[in-house]
Amino acid sequence: MTEIHQVLVGAGRTDAITNMARALREALRTLGESEIYAQHPAPGVDDVFPLDQFPLEDSAGRTIVFHASGGDPDVFELLNSVAERIVLVFHNIAPAELFDDVDPSRAEMLRLGWQELELLRPKVCLAIADSVHNAECLAGVGYEDVKVIAAGVDAYRLHRLTPDPPMWHRLGHEVHGPLLMYVGQSMPHKRPEVLVQMQYLLTRHVGRFPSLAMVGPPTVPVVNAAALEQARVLRVPGCLFYGQLTDAELAAVYRRADLFVTASMHEGLCIPILEAMAAGVPVVGRAVGALPDTVGDAGLLLPADAGPEMFAEAVGELLDDQGLRSRMAFRGRQRLRDFDEDAATASFLEALAGVV
Amino acid sequence: MPENADDLDEALERIRGRVEERREAGDYPPGLEQQLDRHYHHILKGFDAEVEAITALRLAVANLRAQSEFDLSRIDTWSGNPIKRLLLRIIGKLTIRQARGVLAQVQQFSDALDEVLASLVPMIESLAGSGTEGGGRDRSDLEKRLHTALDRIGLLEERLDRSLEASDDRSV
Numbered sequence: 109m110t111e112i113h114q115v116l117v118g119a120g121r122t123d124a125i126t127n128m129a130r131a132l133r134e135a136l137r138t139l140g141e142s143e144i145y146a147q148h149p150a151p152g153v154d155d156v157f158p159l160d161q162f163p164l165e166d167s168a169g170r171t172i173v174f175h176a177s178g179g180d181p182d183v184f185e186l187l188n189s190v191a192e193r194i195v196l197v198f199h200n201i202a203p204a205e206l207f208d209d210v211d212p213s214r215a216e217m218l219r220l221g222w223q224e225l226e227l228l229r230p231k232v233c234l235a236i237a238d239s240v241h242n243a244e245c246l247a248g249v250g251y252e253d254v255k256v257i258a259a260g261v262d263a264y265r266l267h268r269l270t271p272d273p274p275m276w277h278r279l280g281h282e283v284h285g286p287l288l289m290y291v292g293q294s295m296p297h298k299r300p301e302v303l304v305q306m307q308y309l310l311t312r313h314v315g316r317f318p319s320l321a322m323v324g325p326p327t328v329p330v331v332n333a334a335a336l337e338q339a340r341v342l343r344v345p346g347c348l349f350y351g352q353l354t355d356a357e358l359a360a361v362y363r364r365a366d367l368f369v370t371a372s373m374h375e376g377l378c379i380p381i382l383e384a385m386a387a388g389v390p391v392v393g394r395a396v397g398a399l400p401d402t403v404g405d406a407g408l409l410l411p412a413d414a415g416p417e418m419f420a421e422a423v424g425e426l427l428d429d430q431g432l433r434s435r436m437a438f439r440g441r442q443r444l445r446d447f448d449e450d451a452a453t454a455s456f457l458e459a460l461a462g463v464v
Numbered sequence: 465m466p467e468n469a470d471d472l473d474e475a476l477e478r479i480r481g482r483v484e485e486r487r488e489a490g491d492y493p494p495g496l497e498q499q500l501d502r503h504y505h506h507i508l509k510g511f512d513a514e515v516e517a518i519t520a521l522r523l524a525v526a527n528l529r530a531q532s533e534f535d536l537s538r539i540d541t542w543s544g545n546p547i548k549r550l551l552l553r554i555i556g557k558l559t560i561r562q563a564r565g566v567l568a569q570v571q572q573f574s575d576a577l578d579e580v581l582a583s584l585v586p587m588i589e590s591l592a593g594s595g596t597e598g599g600g601r602d603r604s605d606l607e608k609r610l611h612t613a614l615d616r617i618g619l620l621e622e623r624l625d626r627s628l629e630a631s632d633d634r635s636v
Binding site: 209210273274277278281301304305308309313314326329330331333334335336337338341342349350351405408409410415416417418421422424425426429432435436439 | 469471472475476478479480482483486487491492496497500501503504507508509511520523527531533537538540542
């Protein structure tokens with residue numbers, strides 16, 4: 109019986125890569141046995157096995173689907189010793205230099221990630237990137253014929269959920285005026301502080317009083333903690349740091365939001381932006397990494413070096429122009445046709461059939 | 465890479481123009497962004513694990529406070545099935561007295577807990593501060609106060625449990 113397991117470095121309850129692996133697991137199970145293994149499964153993740161439970165016996169001819177987003181010596185060791193062939197799904201690796209001061213050990217793992225990608229190359233029988241940008245990055249470390257397939261992406265996942273009633277009630281209580289939202293892990297390249305500074309300028313210099321909901325797990329807690337502290341010290345009104353939410357809670361935030369704003373400096377694909385487009389929420393971000401490809405003409409992309417002043421004016425502009433917001437929301441839904449989950453899964457399985 | 469639509473290009477031009485206008489008018493003073501960025505990095509550098517934990521605690525307390533307004537309207541009685549919806553409404557009406565009683569007790573408990581937490585956070589902050597400055601005696605004193613506060617929380621929890629049990633008995 110065919111056995112194709114997936115291996116991840118970390119796995120979370122709601123993180124994008126784990127969700128993609130979950131969707132692929134369903135597709136892979138049509139071919140045979142398939143499970144997900146992760147070196148660092150988060151507490152409460154009960155559908156992903158710890159890597160030390162990976163079945164080591166009968167490894168001859170084994171193919172492993174490896175989701176690369178960072179380095180880890182134990183994962184590398186397992187892939188090197190057990191996998192005969194690797195199907196690499198590349199989600200990109202965050203820029204290590206931004207982690208040097210705040211989380212040096214993570215910075216080291218990120219650097220290691222690139223080295224491991226080069227070392228694993230001889231075993232990789234199929235390289236898949238989930239965006240054109242990621243494919244270009246992979247080509248930069250010597251990979252050829254990288255296929256671009258955003259497999260396992262279900263942009264409408266949250267849109268189909270009933271928003272969590274208590275969260276909806278809480279938003280009604282806490283949100284005053286329009287709601288700006290951001291979703292992403294607390295990591296330095298996501299630049300949450302730029303959004304807090306944007307909110308500071310909006311409320312102090314532009315005379316606008318939206319609320320700003322910041323959502324996402326505290327991967328590098330000091331990053332969001334410092335942004336929160338800056339909001340407190342500068343007495344910035346309307347900053348709502350919600351941390352990690354359940355899917356139903358997040359669905360409530362998307363349902364209530366007027367704009368999705370991200371100041372991230374590096375994105376390999378950015379699933380939250382696809383989810384915003386599915387929810388009809390216009391997107392504002394920087395033209396960096398994969399964002400131009402992901403957003404297309406459905407979002408307002410500022411220059412890569414845009415600071416809080418430009419973000420504040422962009423938010424002001426869009427809040428004033430309901431017509432433009434509606435057009436962006438419409439284009440967002442059209443744009444999502446390029447991210448059709450069934451078509452991507454079919455492409456993934458077709459590519460896999462060529463090598464397994 | 466797909467091109468921005470014309471309306472987005474135009475919007476981007478207006479945004480650029482407005483940033484310039486505000487800079488010229490002095491609404492955005494020169495160096496404002498750099499100042500804000502330096503301020504953030506100054507905070508970031510000053511963070512050690514203890515301060516980070518206290519900020520997380522402060523955030524958790526703020527979140528707890530935001531959720532501590534108990535109200536009947538927050539109890540979801542909606543269902544996609546009209547019969548279930550009717551049934552939920554009837555049950556809601558029949559048990560409104562009990563539900564109000566429980567909510568009042570929970571609100572009372574929450575207010576008392578909020579008071580305790582409000583006094584705990586500065587205490588923990590001072591504990592962290594005295595830890596770094598070597599204030600041993602202050603720390604020991606604060607530890608005693610902390611234990612007293614924790615005992616009080618324990619008593620409040622017991623009281624709430626007893627009241628809820630009594631309320632259950634009455635409703636049965």
